[in-house]
Amino acid sequence: MKEESVGLVETKKHVYQDKIELESGKKFGPIDIVYESYGELNEEKSNAILVCHALTGDAHAAGWHEGDKKPGWWENVIGPGKTLDTEKYFVLCSNVLGGCRGTTGPSSINPETGEPYGLDFPVITVSDMVKVQKILIEHLGIEKLLAVTGGSLGGMQALQWAVSYPDSVRFSIPIATAARSSPQQIAFNEVRRRAVMSDPKWNEGNYYGDEPPRDGLSLARMIGHITFLSDESMRQKFGRRLQDSKEYSFDFSPDFEVESYLHYKGGTFVERFDANSYLYITRAVDYFDLTHEGERTLAEAMEEVESKFLVIAISSDWLYPPYQSKEIVRALKTNDADVTYSEIKSSYGHDAFLLEPGQLKHIVTDFLSQIRVKDIQTDVPVIRADMSIETASEIMIESGYTHLPVSSKTGKLVGIITAWDIAKAVAENLESLKEVMTKEVVTASPEEPINSVTRKMKDHNISALPVTGEADKILGIVTSDTISQLVGRERPVPGIGGPRV
Structure with a gap:
């Protein structure tokens, strides 16, 4: 399928009126949560992928806003036919708590004072960021995310989701990240914060309404941007070429292309980002440590995870080097978790997760193609074979499903009943389910690949399969709505589709 953009998109906002308890123990709220979504949420709400942005990102991950000069920050990854294919998935991205792009942060108005929070x-x-995302997910009625992914700080959020809410994530895809910030990473963050705080215009965070600390924030961004690159990428991109001159200036104005590039990056950054948000978010990165400062091992921190993992590192990343990703993999394997490790081969450094869409697509789509029945099955009420037609009808209407499994007293699958069967029974004044239910039932097993289920639905022209375990015990159901979304509209499944089943 040809790769396309999601086109024009709108930013949405959910206002959480209550307070949350922060990790510090403080209570905080209300909270504005700004987000964008791409693609369609299926009726089972089982195809949602949460994308978590990096340090200075925002909710605008893909598509275009009216008047934009450039698209969302992961435009080359999100959209029809792309890595996160919006013909299959419902992709979400929200601005983090503490940000400055809509979600409540230090530049937001404190309802108690009517002034920006600042350092208050x-x-x-x-x-805390993930806790706020969980509020948004619940607001959208999504019980379990198909996947959570992101690079850098976004990868930390993906890991935190798997640890904090293990039963809410099926697949975790942390990219170019770590399970805890290293001393070097903390050191870089501190230097960047001091660059901001040393600017007289920072004024202890009380600069709103006045001139912001542009010089300090620009310098912080310049320092940070160096860590996002690699020695090789800078050599290839700039070398020692001079900017607009053939000779040295013999003063301290920018002579080299690399100097001018960093000044440009710093200058553009101050137009879109709040200095205080920069301080707060880098501090959150410093504090990130799944071991809780050594109170537990990383393996112990990941004992309860339930999701399948794809851990992606970047070969030339010296800010979050591959050894940190491998530490995550080892901890997961200690717990016999289902984990795959992949490495993007690139000279771009840390930024490669933004700049290598081809490799990323190959790695991620191959991983997501491993979806099995147990990853997408849903719980359904089970009709007992000795129930009356009237009771079965009531259960079906209340559940919203038009296909329900029928069980024996021991929970063994003995048949399947449909809305059409119920209608027939009522029309013919039948009393027993056994007179109308289908007794020869095609089933799926929890470990069965999704493609196998697709073939069964096609071959038998059916739209729902009961999922059974040992001794034919009923575990749930998998439906055509979920399947057709995940196999993609470019590969329709003949004989299935239509209304929810």
């Missing part, structure tokens, strides 16, 4: 905003953690 509480110090937050990655865990």
